[in-house]
Amino acid sequence: MGLQPACFGRFWEHCKDVNTTMVLQQLVFSYSEDFNNLANWWLSEGAGRFGIRDAGRCVVSWPDDEGDTALSDISEPIIHRNGSQLGELFVTQLSDPALQEKLKTDADFVARLASLDGELDLLAQELVESQDQLVALYGLMHSAHHLVSIDEIVNRLTEVIEPLFEARTAFMVLQLPERPSIVAQSGESLAHDVLSDLVFSTLERTDYLLINDRANSPAESLDQLETVLAIPMSIRGEKSAVLGLVNNTAGPFQSPTIKLLRAISDFAVSRIESALMYEAHLQQMKQQTRLQTEMELAHDVQMSLMPQTLPQISNLEIATFAQPALSVGGDFYDYFIHDNDIFYFTLGDISGKGMSAALLMAMTRTTMRNTARLLNEPSPKAILDHVTDSLYDDFTEVGMFCTIFTGLYDATSGKLAYVNGGHSPVIFRRAGGHAHLIDATGPPLCVLPQHLAYEDQLHLAPGDLLIVATDGFNEARNGAGEMFDYERLLDLVDALADQSAQNIADRLVTAVAQFSEGQPQDDDQTIIVIKRNEHE
Amino acid sequence: MSNLQITEHTKRISVLTFTDRLDAFNAPDARQQITDQMEAGAVNFVVDISQVTFMDSAGIAVLVNLLKKVTQANGAMKLVRPAHASAMRLLRMTKFDQVFKMFGTVDEAVNAF
Known part of the structure; x- marks a missing residue:
């Protein structure tokens, strides 16, 4: 069996400490058969006694009686390979020089048994040690589970690792990009330059830095260290940390220690990586919460941009509803009463959804409102021409446009002047007639630098119904991917026509919601229902 | 010596063909393809939607977007x-x-350039 000198060394020291006599007794006990064979041979050759002596005292002998050990005729020391002596073999009543040679062979044999026993002993001891280490490692992993910050992990692990080994110093250094370095030491602390040379030299290695002999030290400052074992650690694929032990009190660092330290470094890497992930997750959650708060605020702001109270026009009933698909959207409606009985109203749908649409929506709504108020003789056509001039470049910059329906209703004459810029659905139903779609009078707003729409007129008679909605209604889909579509909408309007404007709006919203139940709302839904009173 | 000079001009025209549908579901993909084409230098487009059976507002937005982009790029x-x-x-x-x-x-459209 190939034994390493280091193991011998350790074993031998151990033997001296314990007591040579006890070791010999233990050896005879362990290999009693071998010793019996030896003794029988000598006794059959005519020996009076065969035995082992230590420092002049008989440890064991065959036959096992109290004889005078001084009477020995030949003896041979049991010499270990490293030169130290472990008692001697003796034989009495024989003195043939040829037998002296045989006794020497036997002494060598016993020395080998002792070595073998020593290694077994060492292995057993290592097993016990590694079991202790495993228990400690388990404890370490267990205790590390509640650690969430990277600082805590590095410091606590270093603290817990140190007593697991027989090194005077345990250290861990972590250098993550865009963060201050974290340096943890436990035991005797190392000077800053020593530590930094250690980290530098270790990060250059692919496996580990092992110094068991000062002559091999890679840097001058490391000469003062007796032994070093340091392992580079890759965090997220970048070598950015080192875990190490310095000055082993139990001689050179051996393979079991290297393996254990590597296992711990793997564990540390996984802990640090999960902590980084947790941090990122936390950060993301914080951002999401902030974003959500901002979106809620934006939703409130957007909703407040749309009129909160219904207008009082002598012969009109009006109802409105708006529901963005996301927190904010690109749909809007607006109205106000202009010069007594002139009622301005508009409903628009900015292409796209979410924040970008919402920003353009706010801009369009306000530009429309200001233009309608400021024009001397406002007409839907004049308003939209002005708005196109103002907004075309902004819309084009982001490749968006806006379908829009804008009307001015004169309550005195019942005349509605309107422009329908590519908007649908716009539903008109004469009292007693059938609901039908009103065509656009031109393309949407800001598709072209000039708004090509013409202005049209409708006369609202008592009981007539005008509904301007956004495509979130007709394009709502059910689970089978089928669209609500115009036909259902028109049929429903016919069925609801006798009801109040508010009821019609509520029922349309409910019907579409029921149709697309379980499906996410794909598009913003906005509607204005205008009904001329039947009894004036 | 001839005083005749011959130069040839070819105009690059990208033909985008959509089939089946052009709607909210495939609008992002269509937008991306257009962006890729324009980044590769295309400014003249024929968009063939003759085989499109269904289009919605998101689909139209793709076309408007393209129109605005090519107009800006003098295409x-x-x-x-x-x-x-x-x-x-x-x-x-x-x-x-x-x-x-x-x-x-498509031929008529290409010849109109």
Whole structure:
């Protein structure tokens, strides 16, 4: 069996400490058969006694009686390979020089048994040690589970690792990009330059830095260290940390220690990586919460941009509803009463959804409102021409446009002047007639630098119904991917026509919601229902 | 010595063909393809939607977006009109037929450049 000198060394020291006599007794006990064979041979050759002596005292002998050990005729020391002596073999009543040679062979044999026993002993001891280490490692992993910050992990692990080994110093250094370095030491602390040379030299290695002999030290400052074992650690694929032990009190660092330290470094890497992930997750959650708060605020702001109270026009009933698909959207409606009985109203749908649409929506709504108020003789056509001039470049910059329906209703004459810029659905139903779609009078707003729409007129008679909605209604889909579509909408309007404007709006919203139940709302839904009173 | 000089001009025209549908589901993909083409230097487009059976507002937004981009880049865009009634109906109803130059076939559209 190939034994390493280091193991011998350790074993031998151990033997001296314990007591040579006890070791010999233990050896005879362990290999009693071998010793019996030896003794029988000598006794059959005519020996009076065969035995082992230590420092002049008989440890064991065959036959096992109290004889005078001084009477020995030949003896041979049991010499270990490293030169130290472990008692001697003796034989009495024989003195043939040829037998002296045989006794020497036997002494060598016993020395080998002792070595073998020593290694077994060492292995057993290592097993016990590694079991202790495993228990400690388990404890370490267990205790590390509640650690969430990277600082805590590095410091606590270093603290817990140190007593697991027989090194005077345990250290861990972590250098993550865009963060201050974290340096943890436990035991005797190392000077800053020593530590930094250690980290530098270790990060250059692919496996580990092992110094068991000062002559091999890679840097001058490391000469003062007796032994070093340091392992580079890759965090997220970048070598950015080192875990190490310095000055082993139990001689050179051996393979079991290297393996254990590597296992711990793997564990540390996984802990640090999960902590980084947790941090990122936390950060993301914080951002999401902030974003959500901002979106809620934006939703409130957007909703407040749309009129909160219904207008009082002598012969009109009006109802409105708006529901963005996301927190904010690109749909809007607006109205106000202009010069007594002139009622301005508009409903628009900015292409796209979410924040970008919402920003353009706010801009369009306000530009429309200001233009309608400021024009001397406002007409839907004049308003939209002005708005196109103002907004075309902004819309084009982001490749968006806006379908829009804008009307001015004169309550005195019942005349509605309107422009329908590519908007649908716009539903008109004469009292007693059938609901039908009103065509656009031109393309949407800001598709072209000039708004090509013409202005049209409708006369609202008592009981007539005008509904301007956004495509979130007709394009709502059910689970089978089928669209609500115009036909259902028109049929429903016919069925609801006798009801109040508010009821019609509520029922349309409910019907579409029921149709697309379980499906996410794909598009913003906005509607204005205008009904001329039947009894004036 | 001849005083005759011959130069040849070729105009690069990208033909985008959509089939089946041009709607909210495939609008992002269509937008991406257009962006890729324009990044590769294309400014003249023929968009063939003759085989598109269904189009919605998101689909139209893709076409408007392209029109605005090519106009800014001094290019042009021609449309091959949908053969299907429902898709054509949307274009008519929203008056986009006034916005896009429309042709019956890809060849006609290409020859219009």
